[in-house]
Every structure is written in structure tokens, then in C-alpha cells.
Amino acid sequence: MQxxxxxxxxxxxxxxxxxxxxxxxxxxxxxVRAYQDAGGINxxxxxxxxxxxxxxxxxxxxxxxxxxPDPIGGAMRPTMTVDGDGLQCLTHAIMHINSxxxxxxxxxxxxxxxxxxxxxxxxxxxxxxxxxxxxxxNYHFIAGLDATLFMKEFSATQEDLATVVVKNKENGLKNPxxxxxxxxxxxxxxxxxxxxxxxxxxxxAPYVDGAINIVLASEEVARRYTDTPIWIEGAxxxxxxxxxxxxxxxxxxxxxxxxxxxxxxxxxxxxSKEIKGAFIDDRYSYKELQHLEALSLTKDPVKALREGQLYxxxxxxxxxxxxxxxxxxxxxxxxxxxLIDAIEYLRQGKESAIVASWRGVPTFTGAVTVLKR
Amino acid sequence: MSxxxxxxxxxxxxxxxxxGLTLFRRRIWETPQEMSWEAARKALDEAGxxxxxxxxxxxxxxxxxxxxxxxxxxxxxxxxGGIRKMVSRVFVGGATGVMTPIAGWYHVASGLxxxxxxxxxxxxxxxxxxxxxxxxxxxxxxTEKPLNPNxxxxxxMEMHRYMKAYNIKKEDxxxxxxxxxxxxIDNPYAQIPAKITVEDVLKSEVLVWPVQLLDISPVSDxxxxxxxxxEDQARQLTDTPVWIEGVGWTLDSTGWPGRDLxxxxxxxxxxxxxxxxxxxxxxxxxxxxxxxxxxFDYKELHHLEGLMIAKRGEAPKLLKEGVFDRxxxxxxxxxxGLLGVGNPIAAAGLMKTISxxxxxxxxxxxxxxxxxxxxxxxxxxxxxxxxxxxxxMRN
Amino acid sequence: xxxxxxxEDLKKVYTVTYKPNAKYGYSAGQAxxxxxxxxxxxxxxxxxxxxxxxxxxxxxMYCEYCFRPTDEWIEVKDEGIVMTAVASFISWTRExxxxxxxxxxxxxxxxxxxxxxxxxxxxxxxxxYEKVKDMSIxxxxxxxxxxxxxQRVGSINDIECFKEVE
Numbered sequence: 008m009q010x011x012x013x014x015x016x017x018x019x020x021x022x023x024x025x026x027x028x029x030x031x032x033x034x035x036x037x038x039v040r041a042y043q044d045a046g047g048i049n050x051x052x053x054x055x056x057x058x059x060x061x062x063x064x065x066x067x068x069x070x071x072x073x074x075x076p077d078p079i080g081g082a083m084r085p086t087m088t089v090d091g092d093g094l095q096c097l098t099h100a101i102m103h104i105n106s107x108x109x110x111x112x113x114x115x116x117x118x119x120x121x122x123x124x125x126x127x128x129x130x131x132x133x134x135x136x137x138x139x140x141x142x143x144x145n146y147h148f149i150a151g152l153d154a155t156l157f158m159k160e161f162s163a164t165q166e167d168l169a170t171v172v173v174k175n176k177e178n179g180l181k182n183p184x185x186x187x188x189x190x191x192x193x194x195x196x197x198x199x200x201x202x203x204x205x206x207x208x209x210x211x212a213p214y215v216d217g218a219i220n221i222v223l224a225s226e227e228v229a230r231r232y233t234d235t236p237i238w239i240e241g242a243x244x245x246x247x248x249x250x251x252x253x254x255x256x257x258x259x260x261x262x263x264x265x266x267x268x269x270x271x272x273x274x275x276x277x278x279s280k281e282i283k284g285a286f287i288d289d290r291y292s293y294k295e296l297q298h299l300e301a302l303s304l305t306k307d308p309v310k311a312l313r314e315g316q317l318y319x320x321x322x323x324x325x326x327x328x329x330x331x332x333x334x335x336x337x338x339x340x341x342x343x344x345x346l347i348d349a350i351e352y353l354r355q356g357k358e359s360a361i362v363a364s365w366r367g368v369p370t371f372t373g374a375v376t377v378l379k380r
Numbered sequence: 381m382s383x384x385x386x387x388x389x390x391x392x393x394x395x396x397x398x399x400g401l402t403l404f405r406r407r408i409w410e411t412p413q414e415m416s417w418e419a420a421r422k423a424l425d426e427a428g429x430x431x432x433x434x435x436x437x438x439x440x441x442x443x444x445x446x447x448x449x450x451x452x453x454x455x456x457x458x459x460x461g462g463i464r465k466m467v468s469r470v471f472v473g474g475a476t477g478v479m480t481p482i483a484g485w486y487h488v489a490s491g492l493x494x495x496x497x498x499x500x501x502x503x504x505x506x507x508x509x510x511x512x513x514x515x516x517x518x519x520x521x522x523t524e525k526p527l528n529p530n531x532x533x534x535x536x537m538e539m540h541r542y543m544k545a546y547n548i549k550k551e552d553x554x555x556x557x558x559x560x561x562x563x564x565i566d567n568p569y570a571q572i573p574a575k576i577t578v579e580d581v582l583k584s585e586v587l588v589w590p591v592q593l594l595d596i597s598p599v600s601d602x603x604x605x606x607x608x609x610x611e612d613q614a615r616q617l618t619d620t621p622v623w624i625e626g627v628g629w630t631l632d633s634t635g636w637p638g639r640d641l642x643x644x645x646x647x648x649x650x651x652x653x654x655x656x657x658x659x660x661x662x663x664x665x666x667x668x669x670x671x672x673x674x675x676f677d678y679k680e681l682h683h684l685e686g687l688m689i690a691k692r693g694e695a696p697k698l699l700k701e702g703v704f705d706r707x708x709x710x711x712x713x714x715x716x717g718l719l720g721v722g723n724p725i726a727a728a729g730l731m732k733t734i735s736x737x738x739x740x741x742x743x744x745x746x747x748x749x750x751x752x753x754x755x756x757x758x759x760x761x762x763x764x765x766x767x768x769x770x771x772x773m774r775n
Numbered sequence: 776x777x778x779x780x781x782x783e784d785l786k787k788v789y790t791v792t793y794k795p796n797a798k799y800g801y802s803a804g805q806a807x808x809x810x811x812x813x814x815x816x817x818x819x820x821x822x823x824x825x826x827x828x829x830x831x832x833x834x835x836m837y838c839e840y841c842f843r844p845t846d847e848w849i850e851v852k853d854e855g856i857v858m859t860a861v862a863s864f865i866s867w868t869r870e871x872x873x874x875x876x877x878x879x880x881x882x883x884x885x886x887x888x889x890x891x892x893x894x895x896x897x898x899x900x901x902x903x904y905e906k907v908k909d910m911s912i913x914x915x916x917x918x919x920x921x922x923x924x925x926q927r928v929g930s931i932n933d934i935e936c937f938k939e940v941e
Contacts, residue, residue: 008491029804035837042842051842064450067799069443069517070473073763074634077839082633083649087479090453090469098492099468099483105490106392108627119802128796133450137411137791243492246467249458264464272492370454372467405779409788418777448793508792512869521801522811523833524897526931528867533878536861541880544859544913589862589875589907603777633839637880637895638831641859645891 008272011101012229012236013378015045015222016347021184021334024121025216030066033218034078034117041113041220042080046232048111048222050080055109057081059088060096060116060339064129067122079115079220091244092116093219094342094364094374098242100223110225111232117218118338126214134369139251147211147291149251149368151203154293156257158205163296163309165205169196170312171292172209175326178319179333184344187213188333210292215335219343237350237378241273244374254371259294262301262363262373269375270303278303282377284352284360285323286345289330290367298363299325302375327352336367342374353380394488395614395621396481396773397607398427399734404571404602404722407505412447413459415603416501419727420461423497423605428617434607436493437462439469440480440500442725442762445514447503460499460605466492472629473518474675474762476500477604477729478769482627484608485771494610501603502724511599518764520634532596536588538641538765539678543590545642546693548681550590554581555699556677557594560713563706564720566746569731571722572598581677597675600722604730606737622740626660626772628653636764647686647761647768658772660755663688668753669739670710671732673761674717680704683759684712686768711749714739729760733771740775806834809848811929817921819883821851821894832883832894851894853919854940855883860900862907875904881917881937899936915939 017040019025019033028036042048050057059075068074072088075081085108089096093116100112120126127146134140142148157163170193179188191209199207222232229236245264247254254260266278275281285304289295295317296308304323305311317325326332328348337344342364349360362376400422402408402415410418416439424430439460444452453469460467470476470483477500484498504511515531542548555578564573576594584593614621630653632639632646651663660666672683681695689710690698698704704712715721715735718728736756738744759770780788803811806822810833813820821830822845824838831838831845838845860879864872879900886893901920906912917937927933 026802027805029802029807032804032806032836049842051840062451063444064795064797067517067797067801068521069445069514070471070763072471072473072631073518073766076631076766077633077635077835078837080839080842081631082839083630083646085629085650085653086631087483087629088471090451090471095468098466099486102486102490102492105492106486107489108486122799122801124798124800125796129450132448132795132797133454135455136449136793140793244466244468245464246454246457246462248463249454253458260464265466268466366451366454370451372454372457402777403779405777407780407785409778409780409784415777448795450795510869512865513867516867520833521799522803522807523931527878527897527899529878529897530863530865530867530869532865533861533863536863537859537878537880540861540907540910540913541859544910587863587865589864589904591861635831635833635835635839635895637897639892639895640890641880 008105009226011104011239012224013221013350014224014229014232014236015041016350017041017044017220018217018347020217021215022186023215030117030119031074031078034115037218037220038079041222045222048232050113054111054113056103056112057084057086058096058099058112058114060091060093061088062090062339064132065118065338079113092342092364092366092374093340094346094362094376095244097376098244098374101239101242104223104225110228112223114221114223116340116343118340119216120214120338121216130368135250145203146368147203147206150291151206153256154205154291157293157297160257161309165197166193167309167312168210168292169193171289171295172196172332174318175289175330175332178327179329182328182333185329185333186215187335188329206291212290212331212336215337217337217340217344219340219347221343235354237353237380239376240379241269241377243268247371249371251369259297259301259373261371262298265373265375266302269377273377275377279305281359282361283358284327284349285325286349286360287325287363288365289326289332290336294365295325302361302363346376349378353378392489392491393611394485394608394624395611396624396737397609397614397617397621398423399606399737400426401569401731401734402603403569404600404724406599408601412456412501412503416456416459416499419603419605420497420499423607427607429607431461434461434495434497435465436487436496437465437467438480438483438487438496438498439467440476440726440730441469442473442476442502443514446507446511448506456501461497472762472767472769474725475760475767475769476726478733478758478760478771479629480726480730481606481733481771482629482769485624485627488608488610494613496608498606498608500726500730502727503601504599504724505601532588532591534765535676536591540590541641542678542682548696551578551582552696552700553678553681554578556674556680557581557719559705560674560717560719563714564716567716567721570716570720571600573716573720591676595677597718597723600724602722602724602727604727604734606730606734620741622737623774624771625774626654626658629769632766634764636766641765643692644682644686644768646766647683648688650768650770651687654770654772660772667710667755667757668751669714669736669749669756670712671715671735671758672712673759674713674719675723677719680713683761687757687759707750714747714749733758736773740773806836810834814933815927815929818850819853821849823847823849829892830894832896852884854916855881857900857913857915857917858882860907860912862904877902877907898934901936901938
């Protein structure tokens with residue numbers, strides 16, 4: 008396995024509404040910025056393969072991959088779609104490069120939830136049609152089940168969950184992509200009514216429109232495009248036993264499997280010592296804590312939070328740019344949103360970071376990427 | 381211009397060591413998960429492996445709207461064996477069935493995975509009022525969907541353009557349907573094998589002129605699976621591995637009304653990518669057996685031209701001469717193709733790949749072509765007349 | 776082994792029916808918003824890339840070949856050549872139609888006979904089944920038949936169809 012470098016990033020949107028552009032125009036805007044960031048790379052000539060991460064029912068188009076190639080420079084080129092989170096696409100890109108297929112691969116993901124008029128019904132539609140769909144009027148019930156068990160196993164309180172919300176929304180205040188950043192108190196969170204116990208509406212990250220484009224290159228050619236490549240040392244993804252009745256609740260087993268594989272690839276033996284920043288899915292407040300444990304960054308995430316270790320100046324800075332609670336959830340671009348945060352963090356001089364995504368309810372799928380400067 | 385690296389630099393040789401199919405039928409009782417399970421189990425059995433031996437799973441499935449489940453890959457992962465493993469789904473419309481083994485190939489060739497289970501599934505029958513209705517939503521939602529299109533329009537428009545550009549007659553095209561449905565008689569998985577005549581095709585119900593009922597593959601449910609491993613593993617598992625030696629794919633632009641539909645240039649591009657990797661310079665001489673995508677009869681001819689096995693506009697002539705018969709020089713769709721076996725979209729493309737694998741292994745039974753075969757090609761097609769995927773295999 | 780069902784078997788098995796509530800408000804964006812306004816005004820508008828000269832109809836704000844923004848709006852003619860035409864005897868839900876619906880692709884002017892790419896529209900064609908069947912409509916010059924101004928709403932359906940011109 009050779010290392011793969013990230014040589015360019017670009018984004019557009021990260022606002023609750025982006026009515027001024029179509030999803031395709033949004034993809035183009037992100038792509039232009041990424042190619043400029045990659046030293047002005049020409050996608051028509053210098054990119055070998057293109058991968059878009061998307062799902063038909065998020066787009067409102069059957070076979071939505073029809074629309075993938077043109078806005079990213081991938082028409083009449085090897086362009087393909089992975090139905091997954093952007094970080095899963097990233098791992099596919101690493102495989103394109105390591106198989107010998109490609110020297111430069113582009114990964115794209117976007118989300119335009121403001122175009123979806125019935126978003127909760129679309130989430131319901133992802134549930135098993137025979138056993139699970141419509142058992143509850145509120146799709147967050149699966150997160151509620153998971154959160155309750157997590158809180159029991161780790162002795163977490165609702166104050167702990169609210170503290171995550173307050174921390175991340177405040178961290179987002181210095182992040183240009185964090186539309187939902189704000190300065191709140193723990194009681195502000197606790198005073199909100201429950202959406203599903205134990206989660207209030209502030210414990211749940213809102214949706215956001217955004218498009219992201221990432222340029223990856225093999226070790227041999229990376230320096231052609233940038234003097235400051237970010238290296239991917241390890242990457243993987245995994246799905247737990249996907250049916251609700253057989254999946255693990257309380258712990259994020261999907262992320263543990265993915266992380267163990269990624270650490271093995273990166274030859275990391277003690278993650279908590281070697282990782283200097285965690286950019287991890289927090290679309291529900293408790294998920295940040297649950298995911299930290301699955302990533303083996305701490306055995307007791309609740310204690311780490313209470314001791315201040317998860318703040319930007321702590322031992323395990325977690326979502327120092329605000330995570331999804333501050334930026335929102337741009338559907339399949341979610342993992343790449345966290346990745347961009349991590350890259351900016353590394354470009355500011357930090358040494359290493361981990362990025363970990365989850366595809367949200369009702370999935371038990373997550374992806375991990377380990378980065379070094 | 382960055383090009384494809386020559387094949388000598390490829391990291392690892394990848395072999396197919398097992399495959400399995402379900403019956404293809406208009407309606408299957410079992411759920412999509414159960415169908416995936418059956419195909420996966422059969423592929424593992426042929427490979428002599430258990431699920432615990434598999435480290436990664438690749439799923440292929442076309443529109444979620446057919447099975448009626450959003451994020452269908454997540455749902456299918458359970459039946460497909462993607463349990464507590466690295467599993468993901470790839471999607472390039474109708475071309476997905478061949479993209480799935482291509483993705484399986486790079487999972488192994490990259491060194492990230494050692495034994496990969498590739499599973500493709502489609503259950504088209506649940507769609508109401510008719511599975512056809514799903515296809516209204518594949519068009520541009522602003523400039524095309526308001527015209528209330530159906531899928532067959534796409535094929536009819538392309539077929540008529542092809543006929544006009546190269547002066548091809550409907551009776552020449554109908555021969556594909558006759559050949560493939562007849563080939564399917566020897567395929568134990570086939571949904572609509574039949575002995576028919578050109579006359580039958582020309583007399584069948586007119587759906588969208590020039591497309592008639594017998595020009596077309598049916599609505600189907602079905603699943604297919606394959607096991608891929610690296611060279612070291614392959615030698616331990618079997619004496620007759622079949623190697624994946626070339627892969628290629630290309631998506632043309634979304635704006636299909638703005639380009640000539642007479643020739644699939646994107647397929648030529650995909651084929652050149654795969655041939656370059658496999659070291660094929662003269663496809664019409666070096667390819668022994670081919671499974672081009674044939675959801676409609678003219679498509680097989682269109683694709684034989686895009687694959688550069690026939691010159692533009694000349695595939696019908698070669699067909700008439702018997703070149704593409706099971707006993708011909710370049711047998712085409714010896715499985716019976718989608719026209720005879722059925723068309724559960726992604727599963728149909730993987731079925732074509734499996735057909736070539738069985739031909740090269742010599743285990744195709746009554747479907748086995750007469751001539752000795754060394755190099756085979758499978759191909760699929762999709763999206764808005766814009767996507768093609770090509771895989772080259774050798775024994 | 777999976778089990779194939781025949782029509783009569785469907786009564787013997789359980790079927791769970793579900794109709795997804797999937798509704799979207801697609802952002803038309805910069806290119807299509809102007810295009811739709813143009814249709815309302817009785818014009819077909821395209822975008823030109825000044826680098827390769829290609830005219831995009833329906834319009835794009837970017838050139839997919841050059842990967843750069845397209846440069847200017849141009850009004851193309853509402854007439855062109857029929858590239859292909861078909862006659863549909865089934866509806867989108869596959870019900871039988873008594874009178875066939877005729878649709879096809881029109882290569883709009885400005886463009887040339889041998890162009891592989893061109894400004895092109897997918898639309899209805901007002902012609903007869905016979906002319907589709909004998910392919911005589913393919914290659915013929917056609918012109919847009921517009922809905923009356925007061926009935927136009929900014930939709931591809933503001934054009935009734937394209938009709939042969941003598």
C-alpha cells in the first residue's frame with residue numbers, strides 16, 4: 008500500500024438554503040475551488056477517475072449518477088457513484104490509486120436537503136419495509152434507543168450531552184461553514200422540549216446544503232500539485248449487522264470495526280497518543296461521545312468530557328471547528344465536511360487528525376480516515 | 381495528458397473463484413435480502429469458502445425505487461453477507477452490474493481486501509402501478525420529466541437513430557431476439573427462453589415504434605454473486621481460476637439530446653481503457669466470446685460496434701452471417717442475454733459477467749460455446765444513454 | 776431456492792403496500808431559471824462557451840468539455856432538424872394509448888449536419904405515425920409551435936410541439 012495525498016479541497020454552500028444554484032451548479036462551484044487549491048489542476052486532462060457519493064432519494068432523481076460527471080469535469084471520463092458517505096468514496100479513491108488504475112482521483116459529494124420537501128418521510132423510507140418502517144412517527148426513535156443504552160452503559164447524564172452541544176456550537180463560531188454556531192448555556196439545551204427522550208431539538212444537528220470536492224493523488228505525483236500535501240495514513244469503513252433487530256445498540260460497533268482496520272493500515276498502536284485532533288460525527292450530541300469510545304481515543308468519553316479533555320486545548324480536541332452541531336448535516340457530504348475541517352486544522356500546523364463519519368439513522372455504517380501532515 | 385498506466389504496473393492479479401445466480405423471474409416470493417443471500421451462498425459454495433473468510437463486500441443495485449427502499453445498499457448488506465465488514469454499494473444506472481465486479485477487482489488489486497464477495501440484486505416487481513413508472517424519474521426533472529416520458533422512449537429514440545444513420549432494417553435487428561431467446565433454452569436460470577421467429581418479433585405488440593414487445597427484455601427479480609481473490613489465494617482454492625485482466629468504464633455527459641445517438645462513443649472509450657489494460661489491440665480477433673448488454677435487441681448490435689468487435693453499422697451483417705451464434709466465430713450472449721434470461725438490472729449485468737466466467741472455466745454446461753475460449757468480455761450500459769462498463773477476463 | 780410466483784399465487788402471499796411521501800422543490804438554479812423565463816417569453820435561450828464554441832441548450836453555466844464557465848446567453852432559433860422520432864402507444868404507467876404520442880430529438884440551429892454535439896431539445900413532434908414509421912420525418916426541418924402567450928408559465932410545456940415546415 009502506498010500513501011495517498013489530499014492535494015486540493017473545495018466547498019460551496021453550507022447554508023440552510025442555497026436556492027440561487029441548482030445542485031449541479033453547486034457541484035461545479037466546489038469543484039472549481041478544489042482544482043484551484045490543487046495548483047490549478049485541469050480535470051479534463053490530469054484526473055484519471057472521478058467518484059461521486061450520493062443516493063437517489065436525497066436527489067429526488069432515480070439513477071441520479073446520470074448528473075454526476077458534467078459539473079466536476081468527469082464527462083467522457085471514468086466517473087462512478089458510490090451510494091454512501093463521502094468518506095466511503097475517499098476509501099474507494101484510495102483503492103483506485105493503489106490498484107494502479109489512477110494517479111489522480113477526484114471525490115465529490117453534495118447535499119441539498121432544502122430541495123427535499125418531505126425529508127423525514129425519506130428517512131423513514133430507508134427503514135426495513137416489513138419490520139421497522141412507520142413503527143414510530145419520528146425517525147429519531149432509533150437514536151433515542153441507542154442514546155438511552157449508551158447513557159446507561161457510560162453513566163452519562165443529559166447535562167453531559169448538553170455540554171457537547173454547547174462546546175461544539177461555540178467552537179463553530181470561528182468556522183465560516185458553521186451556519187448553526189452559537190453561544191449557548193447547558194440550561195438552554197436542557198430547557199428545550201424532547202424530540203425523543205433523551206434528545207432535545209438542540210441535541211440534534213440540523214440539515215444544511217453544501218457541496219465538497221476533494222483531489223487525491225498518489226505519492227509519486229502529489230508534489231506536482233501542492234507543497235503541503237495531507238497524507239492519508241489509514242482509511243476504512245464498515246457496516247454492523249444492518250437490520251435494527253440484529254445491530255448493536257449503545258456502542259458504535261460499525262465505527263470500531265472501521266477504526267481498527269484504519270489503525271492497522273496506519274500502523275497506529277495507541278490512538279489516543281498518536282492522534283492530535285478528532286473530527287467525528289456528532290449529528291446527535293451523544294454520538295460524539297459514543298464515537299470517541301469506538302475510535303479507542305478514550306475508554307471513558309464522559310470522564311474525558313467532564314475533565315475538559317475534549318476542548319480545543321485539551322488532550323483530545325474533538326470537533327474543534329464545531330462538527331455537525333455547528334455546521335449542519337449535508338447528507339452524503341457529511342464525512343467530507345468533517346474531513347475539510349481536519350485538513351484546515353492540519354494546514355494550521357497540527358500534526359495528525361482522525362475523521363470519522365456515520366450515515367445517520369437508520370444506518371449502522373461509518374467510515375474512518377487517519378490523516379497526517 | 382495523464383493516461384492509464386500500462387498493465388505491468390498493476391499491483392496484483394485478481395481471480396474469480398466462484399459465482400452464483402438465483403432464478404430470474406417476473407415475481408419472486410423472497411425479499412431482496414433473501415434473494416441476495418441465495419446468490420451469495422451459491423457463490424461461496426462454488427469457491428469453497430464461508431462468509432467468515434470474506435473480508436469485504438461490494439453490492440450493486442440500480443434505482444432504490446424498484447425495491448422500494450431508500451439507501452438500498454444498507455438494507456441489502458445484511459442478506460449480501462456485508463455483516464460487520466467493509467461493505468459498500470456502487471451505482472452507474474444500468475451499467476451497475478458490470479461496475480460491481482470492477483469495484484470488486486480494485487478492492488483486491490489495491491491490497492485493501494483479500495477475499496471479496498460481489499453481490500448484485502434487483503427486485504423490480506414491487507413497483508406500482510407498474511415498474512415502468514419508476515423510469516419517469518430518471519429524466520431531467522425540469523426540462524424532460526414534464527413531458528411524462530417512459531423508459532422505452534429512450535431505447536426507441538436511440539434505435540431509430542441507429543437504424544436511420546446506418547440504414548438498418550427491423551428484421552435484421554429482430555434476429556438478436558431470436559438468437560438470444562433461443563440460447564436461453566439451455567440456461568437453467570432463464571425467465572423467458574423461447575423458440576421464436578423474426579416474424580413473431582415483427583408481429584408482436586407495438587410499444588413505442590420502432591420498439592415492439594419481443595424486441596425487449598422483461599421486468600424481472602433476481603440476484604447474482606461472485607467471489608474474487610488475489611493470485612496467491614486463487615491457486616489454493618482452484619486449479620482453474622479465471623483472471624480479470626481489464627476493466628474500463630466511462631460516463632458521457634448528462635445532456636443526451638445534445639449528441640448524436642447513432643454511436644456509443646462512451647462505450648468505445650470504456651472498452652479502450654479495458655483493452656489497454658488487458659493488452660488487446662484487435663478486439664475482433666482477440667476476443668473469443670462476448671456478453672454485450674442486450675436489454676433491447678438493437679442494443680446488442682450497438683454495443684458490439686462500441687466494443688469495436690464490429691465496424692460501425694456492420695454488426696447486423698455479421699449477425700446474419702452467424703458470426704455471433706453460439707457456434708459462430710465470436711459467440712455473443714451465449715447465456716441467452718437479458719432478452720432470454722431476464723433483466724433484473726444490476727443482477728443482469730453481473731449474470732453476464734458470470735456467464736463469461738463459466739465459459740472460460742468450461743463449466744457453462746449446455747451453454748458452453750463450441751470453440752475453445754481464452755479471452756471473454758462482458759459489458760453493461762446505462763444512465764441517460766451515457767454509461768458503459770467493460771470487463772475482460774482470461775483463463 | 777427462490778420461488779417464482781404466478782399471477783394466481785399473488786393472492787396466497789402477504790404483500791405489504793407502502794407509498795412513499797417523496798416531494799421535492801428542485802432549485803432551477805442560474806441556467807434553468809433564465810431558460811424557463813425565456814420559454815415564457817417565446818424564446819429558446821442557450822449558453823455559449825467562447826473557448827470551444829459549443830452552444831448548450833438546455834443551458835449550462837459551465838462547459839463540460841472545457842471545464843470553465845460558459846460565457847454568454849444567446850437566443851437560438853426555434854427551429855431545427857429532427858434527429859430521431861418515435862411513436863409511443865403506451866403511457867408512462869404502461870397503459871395502452873389509442874393515438875400514439877410522438878416525441879423525438881431536435882437539433883436546433885445554429886448547428887451543422889455533421890456535428891456530433893449540438894444544441895438539442897427532447898420534445899413532442901407534431902407529425903403522423905406513418906411519417907415516423909417510414910422514418911421520413913427524421914432529417915426534416917421543424918419549428919416550435921408555441922402555446923398562446925397568456926398560457927405560458929415558464930415550462931418546457933410552453934412549447935406544444937415541433938412541427939414540420941415546408
